[in-house]
Amino acid sequence: MRISEATGDDVVGLARLLWMHNSDEEPAQRSLDEFAVELEQWWAARDGTHVAYVARLDGAELVGMAWVALVPRVPRPGTTTRMSADIQSVYVTPDVRGHGIGSALVEAATEHALRLGALRVTVHSGRKAVPVYERLGFESSRQLLQQPPATV
Structure with a gap:
């Protein structure tokens, strides 16, 4: 297994993984190729x-991904470079899960x-993945609150 930072050459593979990761959430309104162009932009x-x-195994095909969003924070006296980070869209193809790739x-x-320089790293996880994140050192926090989506 090889883990590396994605480059522009990985956009089609990332689009494919995002497509697979979200395939059961909502019906696609466009083709995978159209989505890859949108993702690149x-x-x-x-x-x-x-x-x-x-993540790649032996070949060039991507078998997993994890995104990190870096969020600048409001400066405080003494520091103007505060930042937080959020892990997003972690996905490993079903055929290779359970081998530590995620x-x-x-x-x-x-x-x-x-x-x-991120002060903290957060993740919004599905219930089944919580033990994985806990093994990696993530902890639940009573101070981290969220506004639920508005119901229409």
């Missing part, structure tokens, strides 16, 4: 704030954020 507009890490991706994304 979205990512280019967020250069420096969103970084993806990818954990390695989360560790790489977390290390990237901390290396850049």
Whole structure:
């Protein structure tokens, strides 16, 4: 397994993984190729704030991803470079799950954020993945609150 920071050459593979990751949430309104073009544009507009890490086995095909969003925080006296980070869209293809790929991706994304000076790294996880994040050192926090989505 090889974990690396994604490059522009990985956009089609990232689009495929995002497509697979969200395939059961909502019906696609466009083709995978159209989505790849949109993802490339979205990512280019967020250069420096969103970084993806990818996993490969033996070949060039991506089998996993983890994104980290870097969020500048309001300055405080004594520091104007505060930052937080959020791990997002972690996904490993079903055929290779259970081999530590997801954990390695989360560790790489977390290390990237901390290396850049993030004060904290958060993740919004599905219930089944909570034990994985806890093994990686993430803890639940009573202070981290969220506003639920508005119901229409």
